[in-house]
Amino acid sequence: MKLLVCGGAGFIGSNFIHHMLSTYPDYKIVNFDKLTYAGNLDNLADVASDPRYTFVQGDITDLDALEAVIKEHSIDHVINFAAETHVDRSIHGGCKDFVLTNTLGVQMILDAVRNNNITKFVNVSTDEVYGALELDEDRLFTESTPIVPNMPYAAAKAGGDLMCNAYWVTHKTPVVVTHCSNNYGPYQFPEKLIPFFVFKLLKGEKIPVYGDGLNIRDWIHVNDHARALDLLLHKGTPGEIYNIGCDNERNNLEITKMILSALGKGEDMIEYVTDRPGHDRRYAIDATKIMNLGWKPEYTRDKFARGMKETVQWYQDNTPWVEKIWEKKRNEMNSFQGGLDRSSETMKAVT
C-alpha cells in the first residue's frame, strides 16, 4: 500500500502512522499536513528518518498540491485526519477555518481521489455529527441515526461527510466514512481535556470542569481507533459509514477524578465553571457494524482504568514534549484569546 495520510501530524494521525509502520513493513506512508497550531512533527520524531515515511507540508484545500503528492508518490490509498478539531475554538474563535478544512478540504480530497483512480479513501469523522442524546435515553448512535450536528465544529464535519455520500452516489468515488467517539492516549494537544488537566495539575493549578460535570462521552483508546481504521482501509465497503466506539460511557467528573487519583491530588483541585454554550449532554455509539467486520477494542470498558493510568503516566513522562508544544504555539493561543470568554480564561490559565 502507498498511503497518503492527510493531517498525520496531529493526535490521532500520528498514533495511526506509528501503528501502520509497526504493523506493515512493506507499506509506504506520505504524511500531508498543513502544520496548524495542532500539528506537531515531534509526535513522529522517531520515524522521521524511516525510508518508508515521508512528510510533505500542505493544505487539503489546495487541490493542485494534493494531486502533485499523489502523483509523485504513486499513492493508491488515502486517509484523512486533517481538521480543525477544537469545539471551543469553533464556538468562541470564529468557525471559517472549520468550514474551509472540514468541509471544503474533504471535497478537495474527494476530487483528488476521483481524478487519480485511488483504490480507497477513508474519511475520519466524528460521532458529534449525530447531535446529542439525553442522559436517560435508551438509545445509541447507529449508522442510520440522522445527522443533526449542534456545534459549528460538528456541522463542518457533517458537511464533509455529506460530500462523501454525494461523491459515492454520484461518481462511485470509493469512500468510507467513520464516526468515532472521544479518543484518549499519547500525543494529544494540551487544549483537550485529558492532557490539559494533567498539565495544569502538574503545575499545581486547579482544573475547570464545565457545568455539573455530568456530560457523557464514549471514550476509546487511540490505538483501538487506529486498528479500526486499519481494518476499514483494507476491508471497509465503499459508500458505507462505520461507527467506532467501545461501549465505555463515562461522565466528565469520572474522567476528572481518575486523573486526580492517578496524580495523587484531591477533589479540592476541581473548579466548576459556567457550561459551554450548546454543550451536548451525551454521546454513545453502537459499534456492532465494525465489530461484525472483525474489529474489537483491546481497551474494553473493564480496562479503561488501566488505559487512563498509562495515558496520564505518558504525559507525566513527557512533560518536555508538552512544554515544547505549548511554548511553540503560545502565540496562536494568545490570538485565540481575542474573543474573551470562559474558554479563553481556561487557555490563559494554562500559560
Ligand SMILES: NC(=O)c1ccc[n+]([C@@H]2O[C@H](COP(=O)([O-])OP(=O)(O)OC[C@H]3O[C@@H](n4cnc5c(N)ncnc54)[C@H](O)[C@@H]3O)[C@@H](O)[C@H]2O)c1
Ligand atoms: N480527538 C478525538 O477525540 C476525535 C474523535 C472522533 C473523531 N475525531 C476526528 O479525527 C480527526 C483527527 O483528530 P485529532 O484529534 O487527531 O486532531 P488534531 O487537532 O490533533 O490534528 C489535526 C491535524 O490536522 C492538520 N490540519 C488542520 N488543517 C489542515 C489542512 N487544511 N490541511 C492539512 N492539514 C491540516 C493539523 O496540522 C493537525 O496535524 C479529525 O478529523 C477529528 O474530527 C477526533
